[in-house]
Amino acid sequence: MATQTTTLLVIGGGPGGYVAAIRAGQLGIPTVLVEGDKLGGTCLNIGCIPSKALIHAAEEFDKVRHYANSSPLGIHVQSPGIDLAQTVRWKDGIVGKLTGGVGALLKKNGVQVVKGWASIADGKTVDVKATDGSTQRIQCEHLLLATGSVPVQLPSMPFGGNVISSTEALTPATLPKRLVVVGAGYIGLELGIAYRKLGAEVAVVEATERVLPTYDEELTKPVLAALKRMGVVLHLGCSVQGLTDTGNAVRVRSATADEFALPADRVLVAVGRKPRTEGFNLESLQLDTAGRALKVDDQCRTSMRNVWAIGDLTGEPMLAHRAMAQGEMVAEVIAGHKRRFAPAAMPAVCFTDPEVVVVGQSPAEAEHAGLDCISAMFPFAANGRAMSIESTDGFVRVVARRDNHLILGWQAVGRAVSELSTAFSHSIEMSARLEDVAGTIHAHPTLGEAVQEAALRALGHALHI
Structure with missing residues (x-):
């Protein structure tokens, strides 16, 4: 078995792993990245990027179908149709460009990429089995675990055949006539809405009493x-x-214990994700855990010296941008920089229609923390830009301390509100007060004016409501 040595060995080429490797390369740290599948991980290949591409295609097709009927804009379209195979090829093209870009960036920064599946021998030794069957051993000073997460299966309905995860849902060969989605969290609703806009009949089954149960x-x-x-x-x-x-329907039990069958040509199970802890001999390290996830400190150190973990492997929130920030930080800590992972704000976006954004504390969370806060909401129904793009549903809400007006949180629901998340995060990270946002001139006409108006309203003098 061939053996090589390196300073940093990264297992997993997803957003956390590849960003850590790139930053380590920039800092002059000899780095090897091991990836068994495709660079970019879940996010670029079977998650964030392809799902947003499919959602966009579905929105455009739905818009054309809308214009095929009556439109107040005076636009009329005849006989709209969609070539699903071409849609998938277009989506795959975007994924290919991005994953190819990741590979180029790693090469540019001197990172060695090893294609193969890793098996941990100890905290400083990893064996990698390549697709051709050959095995090599890599010894390292620092081991960074960035293996991501996998979809959770239901014991009563494991993946296979017409029961699919989000992975298969993003590359449909055909459109099902009837899709049943199990789980009304963000993954289930994002894809369920996309399939509905593409023309499928969609039913959603959720164990709780409302959709998006983790949001207020x-x-x-x-x-x-x-x-x-x-x-x-x-x-x-x-x-x-x-x-x-017969396999062509889902058995569902209601709260009253009545059971009924939902006809289904395809079933999307979207009940959550769990850290990927199996398949690479992680258990041999006997690291401390927090439930299913690895336990880490504020520098992403595990319980074993010079073994680090980032991203979904360390539990919630399972967000690509969290993994990226952690990966960058770990590389800098290894290089001797003084860093720790303690963000004041962590944006979370649900790309449903309308979109939902949460940054910082909600009114209920602030109250639960014992803080005396004020909150104010500004509706998009009073926003000129929202009117001009036919999307007046939703609002922007701000949460701030009552005593000094320090902003603690933002929430928004509406079309394209994901683009407001950066402004929300900036204000919290920079310890802005209501007066700072209210006194900043916002471009007109934009959805961002609702941000300023929410702050103004919290101060008691909103201008347009």
């Missing part, structure tokens, strides 16, 4: 209304029991 109810009301307008059928407070004997 005020934010989810516009999403719930949109789902009903689209014709997405919701079965809330219901649990899935498995497929029927």
Whole structure:
């Protein structure tokens, strides 16, 4: 077995792993990155990027179908159709460009990429089996674990055949006539809405009593209304029991214990993700855990010296931008910089229609923390830009301390509000007060004016409501 040595060995080429490797390369740290599949990980290949591409294609097709009927804009389209195979090829083209770009950046910064599956021998030794069957051993001073996460399966309905995860949902060969989505979290709703806009009949089964149960109810009301307008059928407070004997329907039990069958040509199970801890002999290190995830400190150190972990492997929130920030930090700590991972703000975006953004504390979270806060909401119905793009549902909400007006959180729901998340994060990271945002001139007409107006309203003098 061939053996090589390096200072930093990264297992996993997703957003966390490749960013850590690039930054380490920039800092002159000899670095090897091991990836068994494709660079970019879940996010670039079967997650964030392809899902947003499919969502965009679905939105455009839905828009054309809307214009095929009556449009107040005076636009008319005849006989709209969609070539699903071409849509998938277009999506795959975007993924290919981005993953190719990652490879080029790693090469540019002197990172050696080893294609193969890693198996940990000890905290400083990893064996890598290549696709051709050959094995090499890599010894390192620092080991960084960035293996990501995998979809959670239901014991009553494991993946296979017509039961799919988000991975298969992003590369459909055909469009199902009837899709049942299990789980009304952000993954289930994002893809369920996309399939509905592409023309499928969609039913969603959720064990809790509302959609997007991890978000506060005020934010989810516009999403719930949109789902009903689209014709997405919701079965809330219901649990899935498995497929029927014929395999063409899902057995569902309601809160009253009544059981019924939902016809389904395809079933998307989207009940969450779990850290990828199996398949690479991680258990041999006997690292401290926090539930299913690896336990790390504020520098992403595990319980073993010079073994680090980042991203989904370390638990919630499972966000690509969190993994990237952690990866950059680890590289800098290894290089001797004084860093720790303690962000004041961590934006989370749900790309439903309408979109949902949460940064910092909600009113309920601030109250639970014992803080005396004020909150104010500005509706997009009073925003000129929202009117001009036919999207007046939703609002922007700010949460701030009552005593000094320090901003603690932002929430928004509406079309394209994901683009406001940066402004939200900036204000919290820079310890802005309501007066700072209210006194900043915002361009007109933009959705961003709702941010300023929310701050003004919290101060008691909103201008346009």
